[in-house]
Amino acid sequence: MIESEVLVSEVVGRGTVLAGRYRVLSPVVSDLEGASAWQATDQILDRPVRVRILEHGAVAPALDAARRAALVTDSRLVRVLDVGTHEGYGYVVSEQLVGPSLARLVAQEPLTADQARAVVGEAASALEVARRRGVHHLALRPSVLHVSPDGRVLVGGLALDAALLGDSGGDARSTSRADAVGLVRLLYAALTGLWPADPRTPQTPGGETLPPAPIVDGAPVAPADLVPGVPNDLDTLCVVTLGPNDDGPHSPGELVRELEPWGEIRSSVSEPATPGGAVTALFPPTGAAAPGGGVPVPHEHDARDTAPVTVQRNSVRSAFQQQDPPGANRPGTPPPATPARNRSVGAAAVESDTAAATTPLPPAPTPTPRPQAQPQPQPLPPPVPPSVQRRPVSQTTSAAPAASSVPPVAREPRPQRQPEPEPQPRDDDPFDFGDVIGADNGPPSKNRFNATALVLIVVVAVVILGVVLAFRALFSSFDPASGSADEGPEPSQSAAAPPVAEPSEGAPAEEPPAPVAAPPVIASATSIDPSDADGEHEEDVAKAFDGDPGTYWYTQTYKRDDFAGFKDAVGYVINLAEKTTVSTVTLRTNSAGGNVEVRATDAANPTAGTVLASGAFGPDTVLTLNPPTETQSLVLWITQLPTASDGAFRLEVTEIELS
The missing domain is CATH 2.60.120.260 (Galactose-binding domain-like)
Incomplete structure (x- = not known):
């Protein structure tokens, strides 16, 4: 062991640059045998990082586990930034761990129930995200759970620590259950300040450890028997899960449902600056003395257990919930307005309207009024300039003004005319056919379009085309290309089609084709x-x-x-x-x-x-x-x-x- 440490120090030490990028600065505490931890800096991005040097043991499985852990993205999991080897030693680069571990947080006194629920609940949410990507921790202990100064939970060593300890896991059910039990052990430690170690697994030597929890009948003593004020649901959860039976949550997600809802981690903790390594508690004790002595100052968190705190948190549900679909609840586009219909048909009417809109109208004689097929009383439109005033063809026109300078004059309502004998009935169709095909009995206008003539021309053309096609079909047999009796003898039936072989009486019947075998499923x-x-x-x-x-x-x-x-x-x-x-x-x-x-x-x-x-x-x-x-x-x-x-x-x- 000493020889191995000497060899590692000769290869990796202060000032060593890994992969031409990560400069090693100083060692930090590591509680895993065969791996050392160092503070380092990324010289390219100029940021602090943490480097794990894998000295001996299951180095190849550990590097592969680190690669799998790098595929999981969650703000509460320590990110793996790089994996590689340096002169025969493997290394794993991850983001820096900030804030004290759970072991140091509870070194002086346990956490309150609501804070223990929040810290372990956030860790369970993070491991549920990893479980859904097929990655498990399998080596949970107080030293891997940290609380940053801004109140954020950080879980380190995902998959890597278990590989270094030689734990290859098992099937999906057993690995999920192992992480769920490990999280409940962390909850027990947060509530009591004692570590309920698994009696079947020896405690990991070195590093930050907690005093062992008392064991009675093969199971840890209930947290409520050690610390007063532990809620009944958390006490029952610890007793049932850490008992001899296979009860309690079987995945981190089930533990999340057992713990929620939880509140905010309201206090942050900084690393101790004193040589003694004392750690400030997550909540300072009630009635702490004011700086410089004097009367104790009540702490702002003295009444932290009187009312629950509800804040928005990043739970496992928010990590996997589907985002709102794009375009949800968007207002619809209103339908386009119906354009005004001009009852005048033909290019001549359009040209005349355009000319009237651009040039003043010359004096025109008063046209003879034309009777309507049926009176159509309509409200008078508002006065408009004569240069742009349009009049439907079907209505009786009035005399145009002599010049464009004449101001508009309000017109008297037109008297209704008596309908013609036996007028043609008109339905509610908005399109007035009488305006197009001669409902007016007045003199024809040279600008009107005669649709009857066009319809007759189309019908005659269709009839002529049909007659031509009928004659071609009737006399197609006289086409020389198709062959006739004058060209020679009619080909024999045997030449027209190949003879069909008649099956003989003694010959066996032809067997049907064998069915095609279905492809393997x-x-x-x-x-x-x-x-x-x-x-x-x-x-x-x-x-x-x-x-x-x-x-x-x-x-x-x-x-x-x-x-x-x-x-x-x-x-x-x-x-x-x-x-x-x-x-x-x-x-x-x-x-x-x-x-x-x-x-x-x-x-x-x-x-x-x-x-x-x-x-x-x-x-x-x-x-x-x-x-x-x-x-x-x-x-x-x-x-x-x-x-x-x-x-x-x-x-x-x-x-x-x-x-």
Whole structure:
């Protein structure tokens, strides 16, 4: 152990620059064996960062876990900024941890119930976000939970600490349950100032620790028996979850529902500046002495438990809720206004209206009034200048003014005329056909358009066209191109059509074609990672055969096509609905290059049996099995990573088809 520390100090120490960017400054406390922590600065972005140097142990799984943790984005999770190696040692760069840990917060006195609920509730919300991305912590303890000076909860060591401790997790249910129990242990520690360690797991040596909680009958003593004033719901939650039975929440999301609602983390804490390392409590004690002595000054948080505080918080629901759809509750566009209809038809009327609007009207004789088919009393329009006044054709016109300078004069209402004998009835149709085809009996105007003549011309043209087509169809048999009796003998029936073979009496009847076998159906799939029991992006394996080319299953991203030396290969297991003969495997990917092998085996023995097909990846990779094999599961064993569209080494499979 001493020799290893000496070797590390020779490679990484104060002033060491990692990846030509991160300058190491000073060491900080680390409670994990085989890993040291350092304060550093990012020389490119000029910001403080934290560097973890992985000295020995499960270095490759830890680096891979850090890469998976970097895919989870939440303001309450310490972000992983970079992962790499330096002279044989792995390192992980993350944002700086600010504020005291939970262990230092409760060193003097436990937190109040509402603050313990808020701190652990925010941590549970963050880990639920990570769980939905397939990443778990699995190493929760008081030293990884921090409260920043602005009242923000920070959880560090996501997935990385568990890999350094050699905990590879398990299935999705057991890992989610482990994080939920770990969060309840943090709640117990926040309420009591004692750590209810798991008796099956030895406490992690070194670092910031708390006194152990008393154990009775294999379970920690209830928090209400140790600290007065613990609410009944929190006490029951700790007793049930940390008891001998598998009760309580089974995921961080279920714990969120048990704890909510919670209020604001109302006080912030700063790192101690005194050499003794004393930590200011989350809430200063009631009646703290005023600076310089004198009468104690009541603290502003003395009545913090008298009324709940409701504030807007970033919970797990707000992290996953769907945003309001764009355009919701937008006012509709009003329909366009109905344009005024000009009853005068024809280009001549338009031209005359345009000319009247631009030039003054010359003196015109009074036209003879024309009788209407039916009186249409209408309200008089407001007076308008004579130069732009328009009159419907169907109404009786009045004499135009002699000059444009004559001011408008109010006209008397026109007397209604007696209707003609047997007038044509008019319906409520807004279009007046009488104005177009001769409802007026007055003398015709030279500017009127005669629609009857146009209709007659169209009808005559259609009749002539129909007659021509009928004659052509009738006399088409006399067309020389079609052949006639004058050109020669009529071809024989055998020449016109090939003879149909008559089946003989003794010959067997022709068998119907064999039905085409249905393609194999993929029932499920799973991924194999030799270095991690969780596989590679297990939550997305079904996207490779969901019929949607826009979704895909993908591997982790590496700097080299040989998985950067962390593993030899990655597997993808295809489970069929029933045992079927498989001839070809078609892979549609967003990657190019690499190598894949196909075997008729299962997840328990992914490299068993012979290689039935192999090849490189491409947009459409067709792997033909030699020979076609009857099986119920296939393993795609990726021995070399292809190149993705961004230049990194990663496989992205959009669709898998079998035949």
